[in-house]
Amino acid sequence: MIEDIKDVLIDEMTLKERVKDLAKELSEEYKDKNPLVICVLKGAVLFMSDLIKNMDIPLEIDFMAVSSYGNETRTSGEVRIMKDLDKSVDGRHLLIVEDIVDSGLTLSYLVKMFKDRHTKSVKVCSLLDKPERRTTNVDIHYVGFAVPDEFVVGYGLDFAEKYRNLPFIGVLKEEIYL
Numbered sequence: 001m002i003e004d005i006k007d008v009l010i011d012e013m014t015l016k017e018r019v020k021d022l023a024k025e026l027s028e029e030y031k032d033k034n035p036l037v038i039c040v041l042k043g044a045v046l047f048m049s050d051l052i053k054n055m056d057i058p059l060e061i062d063f064m065a066v067s068s069y070g071n072e073t074r075t076s077g078e079v080r081i082m083k084d085l086d087k088s089v090d091g092r093h094l095l096i097v098e099d100i101v102d103s104g105l106t107l108s109y110l111v112k113m114f115k116d117r118h119t120k121s122v123k124v125c126s127l128l129d130k131p132e133r134r135t136t137n138v139d140i141h142y143v144g145f146a147v148p149d150e151f152v153v154g155y156g157l158d159f160a161e162k163y164r165n166l167p168f169i170g171v172l173k174e175e176i177y178l
């Protein structure tokens with residue numbers, strides 16, 4: 001595991017502090033809105049659970065799974081809904097929680113889909129942002145960290161389903177995925 005990591009980009013302490021700050025901001029914004037906080041599986045699971053533990057307001061959670069990546073490090077250019085929400089979003093304030101925004105394709109698709117479902121508001125909170133890779137314009141209202149154009153793993157993010165349980169964000173050695 002750890003021997004496959006080239007660099008630690010964001011250590012555990014730094015993640016923890018930033019997540020707390022984001023949670024504070026979000027609590028302020030959503031205190032009277034009973035938001036539906038949507039975790040995009042599986043990458044956002046660790047981030048989302050740490051985030052909501054630090055939000056001291058009424059909220060509900062739900063999960064969805066989309067696919068635009070296989071075991072590759074580049075997008076296939078296609079978004080498929082693998083698991084939709086359990087709850088209705090009608091009249092709700094939605095906060096979509098993502099692990100990373102890369103091309104922006106996944107999020108722009110999700111935001112558009114939810115806006116078409118009679119929501120009161122749709123906002124996005126992503127742990128990581130890779131701005132250099134953006135091809136589709138999408139508003140990310142809350143961002144944890146901007147990262148360079150390298151393949152990162154850990155804290156929920158995977159390569160071929162591995163490394164999600166690392167407690168930090170690291171850059172994978174090239175020989176692992178080349």
Ligand code: XMP
Binds near residue numbers: 043103105151152157
């Ligand atoms: P798009 O291109 O639609 O992609 O913005 C977002 C999704 O792509 C995955 N992704 C990564 N996953 N390390 C990962 O583990 C990365 O560096 C990376 N870049 C993109 C991720 O699933 C995200 O939700």
Ligand code: MG
Binds near residue numbers: 041042099100
């Ligand atoms: Mg993802």
